[in-house]
Amino acid sequence: MSATALDDVDLLSPEATEDPYSVFATLRDTAPAVWSERHQSWVVARFSDVEAALTHRGLSSDRVAPVLARQRAKDEPGTESSATRVLDILKSWMVVSDPPEHTRLRKLAAGAFKAQRISLMGEHIQSRVDAILDDFISSGERDLIHHVAYPLPAAIIAEMMGVPLEDQDRFRAWSDELALVAFGAGGEARGERHTRALRGIEEMFAYLQGLVDAARAAPGEDMISALAAPVEDGDRLADDELLSMLALLLFAGHETTINATANGVLALLRNPDQLALLREQPDLAPKAVEEVLRIDGAIKVLIRWTTEDVEVGDMTIPAGDRVFLALAGANHDPDYFPDASAMDITRHPNRHVAFGRGIHACIGAQLARLEMRHMIASVVERLPGLRLADDAEISHVPSLAARALRELPVVHDA
Ligand code: HEM
Known part of the structure; x- marks a missing residue:
């Protein structure tokens, strides 16, 4: 079967930004893979195809190396620009590398994750959640993203890594800058914004290097000390790999958990019967978290490149092409999930792909789930009468990958 072209697929249009699910539904109905001229990419949106693609060896995650090669070619011979140096470190992010x-x-x-014994962190996470909600209630603030969803993942990952709490606020800026430089945030950003982002990342590396030096001088129980130490077979991360890993852990666990929590609370507010059910049966929190991740997760699309001809359904995507794997499309596929567009916090089984699949499946999923369970359960329990503010205007940040609300203004009777 030949390539199917719709009029064209624009995943960054205002309509797709607010409602990507309708766009992916059209794509699912059209073909297993649809070519987008605008994005110069194939888009795959059916559950079975996305799941198969995530475990296909012919689809590469390596997307920093080509950007690095282009950047290097621009440097004066014998010199290394700041962009090259930063990309050279980021290329060892595991999320953009292939085996081996x-x-x-x-x-x-x-x-290093295992050593943190995440399953035992529940009580500690709950005490942080309690403190965050105490502040939210007493402050009279309205934006649930900034004042409730935002502080938790930063605090927990900072603690796990041994990063001082007062430095947390710098994470968000660094996160944005990393996205811009590593993935060009939808195109290769240039100019002043790019130069500033590079400066920010170099600052972050210098900052992280300070933490690594301190951990080497006096190792503790934290993740930086664990990552800096050799493992049983004697292997260890080289210095640049270590900086790269720390940046990835800060970046990957921060924005995603914030967005997933905020999207989850909004989904409950838009489905009052489900909110009431969770209030009545708090034990449903783990299942509710899976359902909010399915119905409106934090990542819409993952990017891959074909290294060989790859079959998707009854189509063949040629080698050397870019492919968008639409997690958000797969998670709403009615051929896989009964009554897929309805929110059902008792749904079982619920094998969504919000955390990906295969070798790159989210390494922080257990932590993210735990944080979300405690936060969402406590929001429901401690904020009776929770509802959207009357003047709330719900809108999302235009982004290919992230499903991110701009703000979530709420009122409550606490
Ligand atoms: C609700 C929150 C989260 C969501 C929705 C999420 C989602 C994902 C997804 C879809 C992937 C697969 C990427 C790919 O295949 O290209 C991934 C990978 C990853 N995630 Fe998460 N994540 C979350 C939280 C976290 C947390 C809390 C951490 C760490 C503290 C984390 C660290 C990572 C890392 C390091 C990878 C790369 C794994 C690899 O390449 O082998 N994530 N995540």
Whole structure:
């Protein structure tokens, strides 16, 4: 079957930004893979195809190396620009590497995660959630993103890594800058904004290097100390790999958990019967978290490149092409999820792909789930009469990958 072209697919249009699910529904109905002229990319949106693609060896995650090669070609011979230096560090992010490099990096990271014993962190996370909600209630603030969803993941990952709490606010700026430089945020951003982002990232690396030096001088129980130490078979992260890993952990766990929590609360507010059910049966919190991740998760699209001809459904995507795997499309596929567009916090089974699949499946999923369970359950319990503010205007940040609300103004009777 030949390539199917719709009029064209624009995942950054205002309509797609507010309601990507309708766009992906059209794509699902059209073909297993649809070519977008605008994005110069294939888009795959059916559950079975997305799931198969996520475990296909012919789809590469390596998308920083080509940007690095282009950047290097622009440098004066014998010199290294700031962009080259930064990209050279970011290229060892496991999320943008393929086996065998990925296998090694993932193993080293997994060891450090395991040492944190996340399953035992529930009580601690709850005490942070309580403090955040105490502040929210007493402050009279309205934006649930900034004052409720935002502080938790930053505080927890900062603690796990041994980063002082007072430095948390710098994470968000660094996160944005990393997205801009590593992935060009939808195109290769240039000019003043790009130069500023590079400066910010170099500052972040210098900052992280200070933490690494301190952890080496006096190792503690934190993740930086664990990642800096050699593992059983003697392997260890080289200095640049270590900086890269720390930047990735800050970046990957921060914005995603904030957005997933905020999207989840909004989904409950828009489905009052489900909110009432969760209030009545707080034990449903773990299932409710899976359902909010499915119905409006934090990541809409993952990007891959084909390294060989790849079959998707009854189509073939040629080698060397870019492919968008629409997690948001897969998670709403009625051929896989009964009554897919309805929110059902008792849904079981619920094998959504909000955390990806295969070798790159989210390494922080257990932590993210725990944070979301405690936060969402406590928001429901402690904020009776929770509703959207009358003047709330719900809108999202235009982004290919992230499903991010701009703000979530609420009122409550607490
Ligand atoms: C609700 C919150 C989160 C969501 C929706 C999410 C989603 C994802 C997804 C979809 C992937 C797969 C990427 C790919 O295949 O290209 C991924 C990978 C990853 N996530 Fe998460 N994530 C979340 C929270 C976290 C947290 C809390 C951390 C760390 C503290 C984290 C660290 C990572 C890392 C390091 C990877 C790369 C794994 C690899 O390449 O092997 N994530 N995440």
